[in-house]
Amino acid sequence: MSWWSALWDPFRFGFFVNGLLVATFAGALCGLTGVYITLRGMSYLGHGLSHSVFGGFAAASLIGVDYYLGAGLWGVASALMINRVARSRGIGSDAAIGVVTTASFALGVALLTLFGSRGPSFDAALFGSIVGVRPVDVVIVAAVLGCTLVVVCARYRALLFTTFDPEVARASGVAVGRVDVLLMCVLSLAVLATLTVIGVTLVAAALVVPAVIARMVARTFAFLLVVAALVGAGTGFVGMNLSYHVDVPSGTTIVLVGAAVFAVVYAATTGAKRWQ
Known part of the structure; x- marks a missing residue:
């Protein structure tokens, strides 16, 4: 078999095509969402929410509910709880994330x-797998990306202002609290949508790495998002x-491909700066 035939061989399988679409959409979703997380200095939040969603995954698997529904509701509730605890009691966001998410993961x-799992396997939830990706997963991830x-x-504008200077945004009439809740919900859905392909333990890297790479080459915020x-x-497609x-x-x-791209871009941008 030639290398060209070997390259196209997996496209004969429906599960691989579904997994490839989900990985590509999920990569774009994580990259887009991760920009706001990294710029806010909240990279730990993505890691924490991914572990929190795992608790919902386990509970949904136990009672026989679709894990998207159970883990989604659990993840959004955890995000809102983190935001509430950090604001109302003066507790730092990192401490609130640590308490809520680690407890949820331990419960999962x-x-x-x-009790065992009736849905996707334990290993698949932790590290991701292309075998169990269904057509409905493609639709769900595409819908979350569209939303x-x-x-x-x-x-x-509201997301931009609250990301860089929440105090000025609040003085300008932006409902910072509502924007934060909205971002938390979007992040929870992004983590949930990528669970089947990337897995709980590696979602944080998928959120952070594309955003960090973009920050090294982009000069405007809009271009940074793109x-x-x-x-x-791209890393989702190649990694899959x-x-x-x-x-x-x-x-x-997927994460290793992203890390390799980061190393190349870092070396290229560092060399360009030294040359200048």
């Missing part, structure tokens, strides 16, 4: 250990193909 592990694009476009989304989609050929979990290969 306990439930799956005691996120609508939110970003409709609330562009570059982050494209980098995320690589996952099939090397037989490594999809989340692992």
Whole structure:
């Protein structure tokens, strides 16, 4: 078999095509959402929410509810709880994230250990897998990406102001609290949509790496969003193909491809600055 035939061989399988579409859409979604998270210095939030969603995944699996519904409601509730606790009691956001999300993750592990899973496997939820990706997963991830694009476009200025200077935004009449809640909900849905392909343990990297790469090359905020989304989609596409050929979990290969792109861009931009 020639290398060209080997390259196109996985496209014969429906599960691979579904996984490839989900990985590409999920990469763009994580890249777009991750810009706001990294600029706010809240990269830990993506890591925390991914672990929190795992608790909903376990609970939904136990009672026989579709895990998108159960984990989605659980993730949004966790995000709102983190925001509430951090604001109302003067507790730092990092402390609130640590308490809520680690407790949720521990509960998920306990439930799956005691009662088992009736849905996607434990390993697939942790590290991602292309085998269990269904056509409905493609539709759901595409819908979440579309909704996120609508939110970003409709609330562009409010999100921009609250990201860089929330105090000025509040003085200008922007409802900072509502914008924060909206961003939390979008982030929760993004984490949930990427669970099947990237996995709980690696979602944070998928959120942060494309945004960091984009920050090294973009000079305007709008261009930063575009570059982050494209980098995320590209790493998802390449990582999913690589996952099939090397037989490594999809989340692992997607993150490694992103890390390799980061290393190349970092070296190129650092060399360009030294030359100048």
